[in-house]
Amino acid sequence: MRVELNGEQVETAAATLSELIEEQGLAAPSVATALNGEFVPRGMRDGTVLTDGARIEVLSPMQGG
Known part of the structure; x- marks a missing residue:
């Protein structure tokens, strides 16, 4: 499937x-x-089903000041 x-x-x-x-x-x-x-x-990630065309954002924490 194709996702964003x-x-x-x-x-x-x-x-x-x-x-x-x-x-x-x-x-x-x-x-x-x-x-x-x-x-x-x-x-809840294990139970979150993806569908074709889904938009997913994955963000990593940033350090700084």
């Missing part, structure tokens, strides 16, 4: 948000996620 990940079109075999994060090599414990503009808590 952080503004870029990505082809994926992942069925859930958790699988997509793993497939893309993102550091799962340290990222925040949103699906179609709605925040998805870490504990």
Whole structure:
């Protein structure tokens, strides 16, 4: 299926948000996620099913001051 990940079109075999994060090599414990503009808590990623055309944002924390 084709999804939008952080503004870029990505082809994926992942069925859930958790699988997509793993497939893309993102550091799962340290990222925040949103699906179609709605925040998805870490504990709900395994049960969050992706659909063709979904918009996913994965954000990593930044340090600074």
